[in-house]
Amino acid sequence: MKTKDxxxxxxxxxxxxxxxxxxxxxxxxxxxxxxxxxxxGSDPPEPERxxxxxxxxxxxxxxxxxxxxxxxxxVAAIVLTLVGxxxxxxxxxxxxxxxxxxxxxxPGPAQDLPYTHLKTRSTSxxxxxxxxxxxxxxxxxxxEVWLADDRPGRLRVTVDPPEFVGPGDRTAxxxxxxxxxxAGGFEGRSFERPIPAGEGGREDLxxxxxxxxxxxxxxxxxxxxxxxxxxxxxxxxxxxxxLIAATLRDPATPPxxxxxxxxxxxxxxxxxxxxxxxxxxxxxxLAVGVTSxxxxxxxxxxxxxxxxTSQVLETRTTALEPPxxxxxxxxxxxxxxxxxxxxYTN
Amino acid sequence: xxxxxxxxxxxxxxxxxxxxxxxxxRNAYPRVLAYALRRxxxxxxAEEVAAETFLIAWRRLDDVPADSVPWLLGTxxxxxxxxxxxxxxxxxxxxxxxxxxxxxxxxxxxxADLVADREAFATxxxxxxxxxxxxxxxxxxxxxxxxxAAVVMDCTATAFSVRLxxxxxxxxxxxxxxxxxxxxxxxNPGQPQAGAAEAR
Numbered sequence: 001m002k003t004k005d006x007x008x009x010x011x012x013x014x015x016x017x018x019x020x021x022x023x024x025x026x027x028x029x030x031x032x033x034x035x036x037x038x039x040x041g042s043d044p045p046e047p048e049r050x051x052x053x054x055x056x057x058x059x060x061x062x063x064x065x066x067x068x069x070x071x072x073x074x075v076a077a078i079v080l081t082l083v084g085x086x087x088x089x090x091x092x093x094x095x096x097x098x099x100x101x102x103x104x105x106x107p108g109p110a111q112d113l114p115y116t117h118l119k120t121r122s123t124s125x126x127x128x129x130x131x132x133x134x135x136x137x138x139x140x141x142x143x144e145v146w147l148a149d150d151r152p153g154r155l156r157v158t159v160d161p162p163e164f165v166g167p168g169d170r171t172a173x174x175x176x177x178x179x180x181x182x183a184g185g186f187e188g189r190s191f192e193r194p195i196p197a198g199e200g201g202r203e204d205l206x207x208x209x210x211x212x213x214x215x216x217x218x219x220x221x222x223x224x225x226x227x228x229x230x231x232x233x234x235x236x237x238x239x240x241x242x243l244i245a246a247t248l249r250d251p252a253t254p255p256x257x258x259x260x261x262x263x264x265x266x267x268x269x270x271x272x273x274x275x276x277x278x279x280x281x282x283x284x285x286l287a288v289g290v291t292s293x294x295x296x297x298x299x300x301x302x303x304x305x306x307x308x309t310s311q312v313l314e315t316r317t318t319a320l321e322p323p324x325x326x327x328x329x330x331x332x333x334x335x336x337x338x339x340x341x342x343x344y345t346n
Numbered sequence: 347x348x349x350x351x352x353x354x355x356x357x358x359x360x361x362x363x364x365x366x367x368x369x370x371x372r373n374a375y376p377r378v379l380a381y382a383l384r385r386x387x388x389x390x391x392a393e394e395v396a397a398e399t400f401l402i403a404w405r406r407l408d409d410v411p412a413d414s415v416p417w418l419l420g421t422x423x424x425x426x427x428x429x430x431x432x433x434x435x436x437x438x439x440x441x442x443x444x445x446x447x448x449x450x451x452x453x454x455x456x457x458a459d460l461v462a463d464r465e466a467f468a469t470x471x472x473x474x475x476x477x478x479x480x481x482x483x484x485x486x487x488x489x490x491x492x493x494x495a496a497v498v499m500d501c502t503a504t505a506f507s508v509r510l511x512x513x514x515x516x517x518x519x520x521x522x523x524x525x526x527x528x529x530x531x532x533x534n535p536g537q538p539q540a541g542a543a544e545a546r
Contacts, residue, residue, distance in 0.1 A: 008514055012486035015468045018380045027376060035397055036371050039404050040364055093511050217502040267504045 091273035092288050095307075096262045099286075103310035104259035109251050113344035114151060116251060118204045119144045121280060121338040125165060127325045133176040135169035136326035137162040145195065145204060146345070153195035161188040166327030206247030214256045216263035223264060234317070235294035237268040238301030241315065242337075245303050248312040249339040258310060265303070277304045279314040280338045297321045299334065314338045367404050370414045375400065377488070381419050384487055385426055398425045416497035419488065423480075423498055470520035478513035485510060 123140045140160040147153040162182055164170040173179075207226065213219050220240070227239035234242070244261045247253060253261070265271060270290045277287035289302030298320040304313045316336040323332055378399050382392035399422040403410050411417055471479060484495040496506040 008517065009482075009486045011463065011467050012471065012482055012517075015464050015471060016384070016487045018383045018487070020376060020380045023380055023383070024376045027379075032372075032375060035375075035400070036368060039371070039397075039401055040367065042401065042404065093507050097508055097511055216508075217504050220504070263504070263508060266507065 092271045095273045100259040100262035115146045117345040119341035128181040131176040133172040135172040136165045156192045158190040168327030205250045209253035214260045220264035220267040235292040237290040249342045416494040420498040481513040
């Protein structure tokens with residue numbers, strides 16, 4: 001992040017007590033030469049020494065396939081309303097530093113309740129091809145889990161009826177002879193099943209917060225390494241942002257780690273402040289993100305958060321160019337993961 | 347097996363070292379002296395800090411990176427800190443670092459408005475804590491980028507960026523408290539600006 005040469009800095013320069021240019025002119029060669037010769041004539045420098053080899057980095061977290069899981073989570077079609085200012089790295093520093101302060105001041109997890117309750121709404125766009133035609137549908141799934149180490153939990157999944165992205169997609173499907181391409185058809189469905197005690201659930205979360213450093217730079221390094229190990233069409237910075245979001249939503253993540261997660265996001269190359277945003281269920285927040293053509297077309301990968309509570313609300317991928325796989329105009333939400341609820345409960 | 351090191355090898359190595367140090371010294375001495383002058387109230391003391399800094403650089407030349415200025419300023423910072431500790435032990439106190447800014451306002455060479463501005467800035471700047479002043483000074487006076495200033499402060503570039511952001515915010519708060527108008531350019535960058543909607 002480059003420091004903006006703004007007027008505040010210019011004003012500060014006006015009170016610089018030293019004029020370096022004048023100082024250079026004023027320095028007498030003889031004085032400087034005398035000092036140089038006296039240093040060169042002093043005790044000889046320390047003998048050249050073998051620098052210790054840096055030890056190999058310790059193995060990374062292996063217990064989770066979080067980036068792959070997160071990147072694979074289907075995301076939702078939402079109406080994104082960017083109504084705020086957009087800006088570069090300095091604005092992102094400001095915004096993330098503010099929310100980090102809010103996160104540090106937020107109460108810690110209430111761990112005396114037995115269940116972790118997570119509700120996540122994911123949307124993606126799926127594309128099918130048949131008989132020379134291609135069309136896309138938007139699929140939305142809401143996944144709700146209650147997890148506990150010492151008692152059975154529960155999983156509830158609700159799948160909304162898929163919808164064609166645009167009228168051109170339906171036309172293409174009809175031109176292909178209305179083939180069956182959805183496992184569940186065009187109907188919505190839902191199901192529930194029990195989860196054995198101590199099993200499941202980590203796929204809805206990020207890294208284990210008890211193993212994470214609170215130094216933002218160390219944390220960023222760890223997250224970036226973890227994100228680099230995943231397979232995804234998203235750029236590394238976006239994967240890091242996804243990992244930050246999934247770890248932030250973990251109700252077990254303590255305030256100091258949550259603050260560090262937001263500050264670690266400052267170090268993501270190309271991170272920008274994107275202004276105000278509304279998530280898929282109508283909650284208003286602020287967004288930061290990275291824009292990249294890593295996947296072949298320019299897209300913005302954003303994280304939306306509540307600046308007051310520091311809760312993460314959503315991660316989203318927005319296409320900035322007309323997609324060649326769907327009848328839609330940019331900016332077009334390709335996918336989103338909305339963190340509807342994350343808490344401890346009875 | 348390599349051949350044994352001869353006297354000629356040693357002499358050559360010493361000459362290479364001396365040449366490298368000379369290059370570092372000639373390039374960076376004015377910057378190190380300026381850094382020290384901004385943080386002390388007398389020329390002689392600043393020259394002592396600069397000399398001590400380069401003596402350390404000579405003795406630890408293997409540690410001096412190619413981009414030597416941040417490393418040298420970081421060393422000068424430690425030399426200054428040691429001097430201040432000694433001075434406190436000796437006579438119970440020394441002027442606050444960076445208060446040289448207050449001396450920078452010279453009413454005889456500026457217009458009345460500019461002097462008022464500079465006085466307000468100097469006063470607000472002097473009211474900040476030392477660490478905030480150092481962060482701002484490294485940026486505004488030494489002209490360092492965050493990655494360079496981070497070397498001086500012995501922290502990471504990210505940590506420096508966060509400190510700089512906070513220091514700027516506190517300086518603006520001091521300026522506002524003194525009734526100084528900051529102008530539109532100083533709007534908090536975290537705050538949305540009307541009319542920028544759909545800019546993406």
